[in-house]
Amino acid sequence: AVAAPVEIKFSHVVAENTPKGQMAIKFKEIVDERLAGKVEVKVFPNSQLFGDNKVLEAMLLGDVQMAAPSLSKFQKYTKKLQIFDLPFLFKDMEAVEKFQNSEDGQKLLGSLQKKGLVGLGYLHNGMKQLSASQPLKVPADASGKKFRIMTSDVLQAQFEAVEAVPLKKPFSEVFTLLQTKAIDGQENTWSNIYSKKFFEVQPYITESNHGVLDYLVVTSAEFWMGLDDGLKAEIKKALDEAIKHGNGIAAQKASADKQQIIDSKRSEVLELTDAERAQWVTAMKPVWKKFEDQIGADLIKAAEASNN
Amino acid sequence: MVRNLVTKLEEAFLSLLLVSMTLLVFAEVVARFGFNAGIHWAQEVTLLLAAWFVLFGASYGVKVGAHIGVDVFVKLMPHNTHRFITLVAVGLCLVYCGLFLYGSWIYLSKMKMIGIELEDLPVPKWIPMSILVIGFVLLIVRFLQLGWKVVTDQADGFHFADEAEESMELAKELEETALATEPKEGANQVKKEGDK
Amino acid sequence: MTIAVLFITLFGCMLIGMPIAIALGLSSVTTILLFSNDSLASIALKLFEATSEHYTLLAIPFFILSSAFLSTGGVAKRLINFAVDTVGHIKGGLAMASVMACMLFAAVSGSSPATVAAIGTIVIAGMVRSGYPQSFAAGVIANAGTLGILIPPSIVMLVYAAATEVSASRMFMAGFIPGLMMGLILMIAIYIVARIKGLPSQPFPGFKALAKSGLIALGGLMLIIIVLGSIYGGIASPTEAAAVAAVYGYFIAVMGYRDIGPMKGVPWCKEGENFVTAALRNAVQMLWAFPKSITDPEVRKVILDASKVSMMLLFIIANAMLFAHVLTTERIPHTIAETIIAWGLPAWGFLIVMNILLLIAGNFMEPSAILLIMAPILFPIATQLGIDPIHLGIIMVVNMEIGMLTPPVGLNLFVTAGITGQNMVWVIKACLPWLCLLLGFLILITYVPQISLFLPEYIDHLNGY
Numbered sequence: 004a005v006a007a008p009v010e011i012k013f014s015h016v017v018a019e020n021t022p023k024g025q026m027a028i029k030f031k032e033i034v035d036e037r038l039a040g041k042v043e044v045k046v047f048p049n050s051q052l053f054g055d056n057k058v059l060e061a062m063l064l065g066d067v068q069m070a071a072p073s074l075s076k077f078q079k080y081t082k083k084l085q086i087f088d089l090p091f092l093f094k095d096m097e098a099v100e101k102f103q104n105s106e107d108g109q110k111l112l113g114s115l116q117k118k119g120l121v122g123l124g125y126l127h128n129g130m131k132q133l134s135a136s137q138p139l140k141v142p143a144d145a146s147g148k149k150f151r152i153m154t155s156d157v158l159q160a161q162f163e164a165v166e167a168v169p170l171k172k173p174f175s176e177v178f179t180l181l182q183t184k185a186i187d188g189q190e191n192t193w194s195n196i197y198s199k200k201f202f203e204v205q206p207y208i209t210e211s212n213h214g215v216l217d218y219l220v221v222t223s224a225e226f227w228m229g230l231d232d233g234l235k236a237e238i239k240k241a242l243d244e245a246i247k248h249g250n251g252i253a254a255q256k257a258s259a260d261k262q263q264i265i266d267s268k269r270s271e272v273l274e275l276t277d278a279e280r281a282q283w284v285t286a287m288k289p290v291w292k293k294f295e296d297q298i299g300a301d302l303i304k305a306a307e308a309s310n311n
Numbered sequence: 312m313v314r315n316l317v318t319k320l321e322e323a324f325l326s327l328l329l330v331s332m333t334l335l336v337f338a339e340v341v342a343r344f345g346f347n348a349g350i351h352w353a354q355e356v357t358l359l360l361a362a363w364f365v366l367f368g369a370s371y372g373v374k375v376g377a378h379i380g381v382d383v384f385v386k387l388m389p390h391n392t393h394r395f396i397t398l399v400a401v402g403l404c405l406v407y408c409g410l411f412l413y414g415s416w417i418y419l420s421k422m423k424m425i426g427i428e429l430e431d432l433p434v435p436k437w438i439p440m441s442i443l444v445i446g447f448v449l450l451i452v453r454f455l456q457l458g459w460k461v462v463t464d465q466a467d468g469f470h471f472a473d474e475a476e477e478s479m480e481l482a483k484e485l486e487e488t489a490l491a492t493e494p495k496e497g498a499n500q501v502k503k504e505g506d507k
Numbered sequence: 508m509t510i511a512v513l514f515i516t517l518f519g520c521m522l523i524g525m526p527i528a529i530a531l532g533l534s535s536v537t538t539i540l541l542f543s544n545d546s547l548a549s550i551a552l553k554l555f556e557a558t559s560e561h562y563t564l565l566a567i568p569f570f571i572l573s574s575a576f577l578s579t580g581g582v583a584k585r586l587i588n589f590a591v592d593t594v595g596h597i598k599g600g601l602a603m604a605s606v607m608a609c610m611l612f613a614a615v616s617g618s619s620p621a622t623v624a625a626i627g628t629i630v631i632a633g634m635v636r637s638g639y640p641q642s643f644a645a646g647v648i649a650n651a652g653t654l655g656i657l658i659p660p661s662i663v664m665l666v667y668a669a670a671t672e673v674s675a676s677r678m679f680m681a682g683f684i685p686g687l688m689m690g691l692i693l694m695i696a697i698y699i700v701a702r703i704k705g706l707p708s709q710p711f712p713g714f715k716a717l718a719k720s721g722l723i724a725l726g727g728l729m730l731i732i733i734v735l736g737s738i739y740g741g742i743a744s745p746t747e748a749a750a751v752a753a754v755y756g757y758f759i760a761v762m763g764y765r766d767i768g769p770m771k772g773v774p775w776c777k778e779g780e781n782f783v784t785a786a787l788r789n790a791v792q793m794l795w796a797f798p799k800s801i802t803d804p805e806v807r808k809v810i811l812d813a814s815k816v817s818m819m820l821l822f823i824i825a826n827a828m829l830f831a832h833v834l835t836t837e838r839i840p841h842t843i844a845e846t847i848i849a850w851g852l853p854a855w856g857f858l859i860v861m862n863i864l865l866l867i868a869g870n871f872m873e874p875s876a877i878l879l880i881m882a883p884i885l886f887p888i889a890t891q892l893g894i895d896p897i898h899l900g901i902i903m904v905v906n907m908e909i910g911m912l913t914p915p916v917g918l919n920l921f922v923t924a925g926i927t928g929q930n931m932v933w934v935i936k937a938c939l940p941w942l943c944l945l946l947g948f949l950i951l952i953t954y955v956p957q958i959s960l961f962l963p964e965y966i967d968h969l970n971g972y
């Protein structure tokens with residue numbers, strides 16, 4: 004008799020037309036083509052199975068085999084991945100990519116093992132920008148303003164460093180809170196600002212590129228170790244190709260969405276002069292020091308080196 | 312005596328959960344609007360209180376008949392048939408609880424083994440999550456009690472909450488106050504003008 | 508096959524009188540165990556997620572708490588006074604005032620039967636004394652009482668928002684005009700009947716009295732201003748506004764109106780007391796009233812009552828989310844939608860079928876339970892047919908209003924029978940002409956989406972969309 008194919012349930016929280024959604028579909032297509040009968044991928048978009056907060060737990064229970072939450076979601080599983088939240092560590096996506104592909108970056112994928120998870124690869128969303136109801140040119144402009152953040156100690160410290168007020172609010176409530184001006188601003192990538200229509204309710208967007216918002220494609224250690232090495236290698240290869248495909252779309256989308264936002268004239272995009280940018284860096288860089296013990300000074304240094 | 316004390320404790324705890332949730336969210340609004348500040352752990356704690364409120368409250372709801380259901384059909388049956396059907400229904404409720412208790416136990420053990428903390432507080436996640444197991448154990452106890460009552464013919468159905476009945480309390484209260492005091496307000500004004 | 512197992516277990520469990528929450532949960536678990544390989548642990552995780560990851564759902568307990576504080580006889584009396592002073596002098600004025608009082612009470616309470624009980628107890632007797640036939644009075648109130656769930660804030664709308672993930676604030680805004688319109692339709696009908704039958708009017712009390720009763724009533728009516736004001740004025744999200752409303756409800760009931768709690772019967776100003784001593788005395792007493800509230804039996808009862816209802820609803824919702832989870836993963840609404848579209852059923856035809864389905868369901872079940880079961884099924888179908896989600900929500904709410912007036916399970920009928928002391932057949936007959944009016948209104952709401960959509964779209968327009 005023929006053994007039943009290995010089932011991979013890929014659960015994510017966004018629509019199918021996003022880079023992450025496209026990456027998942029691509030992965031399924033490649034697997035269908037090359038590993039037909041051996042592996043079967045089922046993609047569940049739009050939080051159909053689980054939300055981002057519970058998907059990792061479901062994975063540990065063995066009910067989901069793959070997911071791609073944002074890197075900030077892992078702070079309770081490993082402190083090391085907090086490195087990607089540090090402000091002004093990477094100057095652009097090229098530097099991010101370079102670090103992720105470096106030996107240190109790849110070693111980080113294994114940092115979740117103790118908690119039963121295995122990182123399989125990084126997937127891009129893009130560099131984060133600051134949007135607000137008032138123009139933000141220098142750190143003093145952000146002082147006293149309320150910014151929505153994802154749950155992340157680093158992001159909290161980042162806004163506290165410029166004397167702003169970080170507020171944790173569920174993503175689903177952000178639009179309403181921005182629209183009613185109950186909160187003043189938020190940080191996000193071009194594609195999120197565009198797809199969630201934040202630009203319609205935030206008259207100013209500062210092109211700060213102050214941080215990165217990336218995802219980690221992850222699986223459970225139990226599942227992964229249970230596969231034979233040949234199959235593991237083939238799945239990883241398929242995934243790497245799918246991620247490459249997804250990252251290509253993400254890069255295209257970031258610049259296209261930025262252009263759409265500018266063309267809409269709903270929001271003014273502010274560019275920072277070198278002097279202004281230096282002020283932000285000076286204000287926010289102490290955050291690195293604060294998390295140095297948790298992340299590791301060497302690792303931060305290695306990441307910084309990827310800018311050159 | 313003991314039964315009374317247990318009820319009092321259950322009621323106090325349930326009310327406390329609701330009030331704390333309300334005040335926590337209220338405090339967040341005041342902090343943000345009045346003091347331009349945030350309470351960074353408020354959201355997580357509010358949501359966990361909500362989980363406790365629901366999962367703890369469900370069993371209390373069985374005891375006092377606060378759940379709702381469709382009982383127009385079973386009430387048409389002869390008394391003993393009604394009792395029999397209710398026993399079947401209670402049995403199915405116990406199946407439900409059993410399945411969830413089993414699932415919750417595995418989930419909880421796994422979380423305890425992995426040992427992850429809450430996002431905003433330095434508390435192991437499995438501790439607040441233990442309400443899953445506690446809640447279903449309590450629910451089983453309450454359904455067993457109900458089943459016993461049906462067997463011994465002290466009850467024949469689930470005794471569902473009746474919004475109409477509860478609203479009638481309001482009507483009774485109004486009638487009583489209208490009779491007891493000579494009000495300066497509403498009822499009397501209507502009466503006066505009606506009289507002439 | 509999956510569809511059959513899911514629905515047969517669900518309806519079977521409900522029919523034998525199981526709590527709806529557990530019927531939903533058990534049918535979902537059974538289906539999952541039979542047709543997918545999810546573990547029980549992940550189903551438990553899903554239930555925990557449903558109770559602990561939905562911040563917007565918390566608006567439900569908070570609103571229930573706020574209306575529990577304000578659904579008292581005292582508040583009802585004040586609103587009736589104001590309504591009588593406003594429209595009592597028109598022909599049929601007392602009946603119109605009763606409708607207006609129902610609308611006002613609807614605006615502070617999320618519940619329809621409570622509206623009938625609170626307003627009906629006082630005004631039906633008053634109307635009979637003024638020469639209205641009792642059946643006329645009872646019919647008007649039973650109908651106007653249904654506005655409790657159409658005029659915001661409304662628990663039923665929040666449940667719909669939870670089931671379909673549409674915005675609760677938009678639902679509230681959408682209910683506003685239909686609610687006012689239905690009230691107005693009732694009043695016009697009353698005016699016509701009053702002219703034909705020569706029903707009495709009240710003398711106009713003068714503007715001073717009107718202003719006074721208006722001011723007193725404002726204490727309760729501030730609730731809706733606070734809720735909608737803080738959502739649209741940029742202070743809070745619906746969940747937060749609901750929490751603010753709950754705290755306000757406590758203040759106005761315990762400290763302001765002093766109908767319940769430790770300040771009950773304490774006058775604002777004693778006879779012969781000067782302003783300064785009165786202010787000081789009140790301040791001290793109010794501060795002392797906070798700790799006393801904790802042990803006060805009336806305050807505790809209000810909170811416990813609200814807890815019971817909230818817990819029950821949230822437990823149903825959590826189980827309904829499991830149910831919806833099964834629906835989506837098994838693509839059941841999708842299959843039904845495809846079948847319907849294959850029949851070539853147009854949007855208007857679907858709306859007729861949907862209305863009939865909901866009206867039948869309304870005969871046996873309570874509004875929130877119906878919405879939680881039906882919305883996840885109907886919503887994807889309606890979206891495919893191009894029906895606006897907000898419009899769909901309002902249609903469903905109006906259907907639920909009608910369900911409260913149809914036997915055998917019609918909450919407003921029960922309450923009306925209770926307060927008039929008449930039997931059900933009499934009550935049903937009394938409500939019938941007004942029920943026809945409501946059915947006409949349903950048709951209007953169903954086929955003129957602008958009535959529901961105008962206000963939310965206008966607000967979007969103001970915001971520049």
Ligand code: NA
Nearest residue numbers: 613655658660
């Ligand atoms: Na209402």
Ligand code: NA
Nearest residue numbers: 869870910916
């Ligand atoms: Na009905």
